[in-house]
Amino acid sequence: MTTKPVSLAELRQQLTDVTSPSDPRLEALAADPRKGAQQLLAKLKRQLARREAAEEAFQHRLHYERPFWAAGQQVAGVDEVGRGPLAGPVVTGTVILPSDFDIPLVNDSKQLTPKEREALYPKILAQATAVSIGIGSPQLIDQINIYQATRVAMQRAVLGLGVAPDHLIVDAMQIPVALPQTRLIKGDAKSASVAAASIVAKVYRDHLMAAYDQLYPGYGFAKNAGYGTAEHLSGLADRGVTPIHRRTFSPVQKIIANESRS
Missing domain, CATH: 1.10.10 (Arc Repressor Mutant, subunit A)
Known part of the structure; x- marks a missing residue:
């Protein structure tokens, strides 16, 4: 009696948890002559390749944090959002990540969709050692200019952390606090801490502007x-x-x- 092959729908369901290209189920799928099975195999390989690339990029974005973690130090990423608008405050975020932080999708907020940022926001808050927001109001911006207001907002965010950092990684700015600072051009794409700060600041400001819309x-x-x-x-x-x-x-x-x- 010939065993009836598993349907393609059942195969798709069974393979939803594949996380490695060495999974033996993929070898079995490769031996399945059905066109739909081969299309499913190709799709799974593409998904695994994208996941591997994302993980590799994420590990690279931890490059600046690792030396501080190895020394048992707290390092905070700092970023801003809202320097260019005609209305609303400039908002800065400061985030201290733990050494076991593991959310590979955390990247420069500008490279993420609003839906992705909204999904990552609570995950960052849950995993982070400390998070703080600093605000530079429109009135402050008018008084001292947007560049200086951004520096003040960053200072407020750093001083508002419940945990004192040993070092700051900052997206291209110099913050007026007595802490050593690594200044990176496009830091939100190079450092996971700065990327997390950019997401927190962006989502916080978007919510604020939605309230102002009311x-x-x-x-x-x-x-x-x-x-x-x-x-x-x-x-x-x-x-x-x-x-x-x-x-x-x-x-x-x-x-x-x-x-x-x-």
């Missing part, structure tokens, strides 16, 4: 995060300047000047 409808803050999109500029022209707009930023500055002349 307070100040008509500018599209939930969608544009305060950047100068067509909808935002139209809202500015129709409704004027809100308390969260940066008055020293053009075109906000121009609208204020026009209103004062009229």
Whole structure:
């Protein structure tokens, strides 16, 4: 009596937990002459290759942290989001990761989708040794300029950590705190700690701007995060300047000047 082959649907279900190219079930699948089986095999190999590449890239992003972990030191990654918008604060995140941190998808927040960032946010909070947020308000930005306000926000984030770091890894800025700092260009793509900080800061600010969208409808803050999109500029022209707009930023500055002349 000939044994009926396992259906392709059953095969797909059975192979959902394959994590290694050396899994013996893949060898059995390779011997299956059905076209659907070979297509499934090719798909699984592609998935495994992507997973392996992601893990390799993640391990590379731990390059700057490892020497500090080996010395028993706490290292914090620091990053900012929101330097360019016309409205809302600049937000900075500081994250201290443990030496056993293991979320390979943590990468530069700009390379992730909103859905991916939202999914990673609670995972980072759960695994991190410490997390802190620093805010530079629109008023502070107008008083001392966006660059200096970003430095102040980063300082606030670092000082707000419940755990004192021994070293900082920073995305291209110098923070006014008495701690040694490694400054990296595009640090959020090179350091897992900075990447985690960029995700935390981005998600936190996006949630904040969504709340502001409820307070100040008509500018599209939930969608544009305060950047100068067509909808935002139209809202500015129709409704004027809100308390969260940066008055020293053009075109906000121009609208204020026009209103004062009229």
